[in-house]
Amino acid sequence: MEFYMAPMEGLTGYIVRNAYHHHFHNVDKYFTPFIPAAKRMNTKILRDIDPENNKGISLIPQLMTNNAEEVIFMHKQLAEYGYDEININLGCPSGTVASKKRGSGLLAYPEELDHFLDDLFSQADFPVSIKTRIGYAQEEEWEVLAGIYAKYPIHELIIHPRTRQDLYKLPVRPATFAHALETIPLSLCYNGDIIDENSYEAVCSQFPSIHKIMIGRGLFRNPGLISSIKGEPLPDKNTLRSYHDEILDGYLSIFSGEKDALFRMKEHWFYLGNAFENADKYCKVIRKTSKMTEYRQVVNGIFANCPLK
Numbered sequence: 001m002e003f004y005m006a007p008m009e010g011l012t013g014y015i016v017r018n019a020y021h022h023h024f025h026n027v028d029k030y031f032t033p034f035i036p037a038a039k040r041m042n043t044k045i046l047r048d049i050d051p052e053n054n055k056g057i058s059l060i061p062q063l064m065t066n067n068a069e070e071v072i073f074m075h076k077q078l079a080e081y082g083y084d085e086i087n088i089n090l091g092c093p094s095g096t097v098a099s100k101k102r103g104s105g106l107l108a109y110p111e112e113l114d115h116f117l118d119d120l121f122s123q124a125d126f127p128v129s130i131k132t133r134i135g136y137a138q139e140e141e142w143e144v145l146a147g148i149y150a151k152y153p154i155h156e157l158i159i160h161p162r163t164r165q166d167l168y169k170l171p172v173r174p175a176t177f178a179h180a181l182e183t184i185p186l187s188l189c190y191n192g193d194i195i196d197e198n199s200y201e202a203v204c205s206q207f208p209s210i211h212k213i214m215i216g217r218g219l220f221r222n223p224g225l226i227s228s229i230k231g232e233p234l235p236d237k238n239t240l241r242s243y244h245d246e247i248l249d250g251y252l253s254i255f256s257g258e259k260d261a262l263f264r265m266k267e268h269w270f271y272l273g274n275a276f277e278n279a280d281k282y283c284k285v286i287r288k289t290s291k292m293t294e295y296r297q298v299v300n301g302i303f304a305n306c307p308l309k
């Protein structure tokens with residue numbers, strides 16, 4: 001099985017990718033959080049894709065766009081940094097994105113999606129992969145969308161089997177993924193709700209022909225998830241501590257104030273708190289604190305007092 005780390009805006013930038021890669025080295029492919037394709041890349045994005053900041057990491061830039069010319073334009077810029085494959089985001093459920101017919105918003109307009117892909121694949125001389133949901137409002141939309149995807153030489157189709165309206169909460173819809181496997185002659189990757197070995201095994205037994213899995217939240221709730229799936233030694237507290245410290249030090253080195261680093265670490269603990277027993281009261285303090293000294297004390301408390309799950 002190949003494992004991909006799901007792109008997560010605010011979480012899977014290069015600092016976290018590197019920390020994960022240094023400590024767990026079991027992800028085969030990483031994706032950048034989405035890059036808006038309409039403008040030139042700003043310093044933050046350039047820093048995130050800089051090959052110097054992604055050594056040894058197989059990284060695919062992801063674009064947020066519904067316009068073929070924008071993809072071609074961005075590819076030209078990204079190629080200068082050594083990137084060839086481009087991933088297109090057709091899954092983002094955010095209202096501001098979807099209302100502009102981007103991300104999952106484009107799925108509500110199959111004719112426009114078809115036109116975009118037709119335009120794109122008639123020009124692109126590089127691999128284009130897509131990360132998609134299975135519809136905008138309802139599951140029944142999938143058949144038409146699957147028919148559209150099946151027409152194009154998409155390098156890889158990553159499917160998160162939820163509609164836009166399902167957001168990240170309602171149950172995934174495995175029947176749509178089964179339909180995709182039967183009807184779309186492309187290389188497919190499954191993404192959604194793999195949080196432990198059981199959910200991984202369930203996906204593998206439902207879809208035995210799948211060889212590529214993308215995991216997002218599960219990896220941040222339990223950074224040892226892929227190790228446990230692969231039957232490799234599980235990370236101990238020292239490894240997790242060193243992973244955490246690399247992320248914190250990385251954030252402190254790029255942000256001018258501690259507040260920004262603290263904000264990012266809070267997002268991290270939203271997931272990482274689940275890796276420890278009885279960490280709720282500590283995580284509550286992390287959520288509320290505005291002081292780095294207090295943050296460090298609480299994290300010391302978690303590592304000293306909470307067993308790993």
Ligand SMILES: Cc1cc2nc3c(=O)[nH]c(=O)nc-3n(C[C@H](O)[C@H](O)[C@H](O)COP(=O)(O)O)c2cc1C
Pocket residue numbers: 006007008009010011032033034062089091092131160168191192193194214215216217218
């Ligand atoms: C906070 C957050 C940020 C995300 N940012 C992106 C993004 O930039 N690009 C993208 O394709 N998906 C993004 N996603 C979706 C994830 O890549 C993934 O599809 C989703 O979390 C479902 O997979 P999981 O159940 O393994 O987490 C984001 C999800 C979350 C929760």
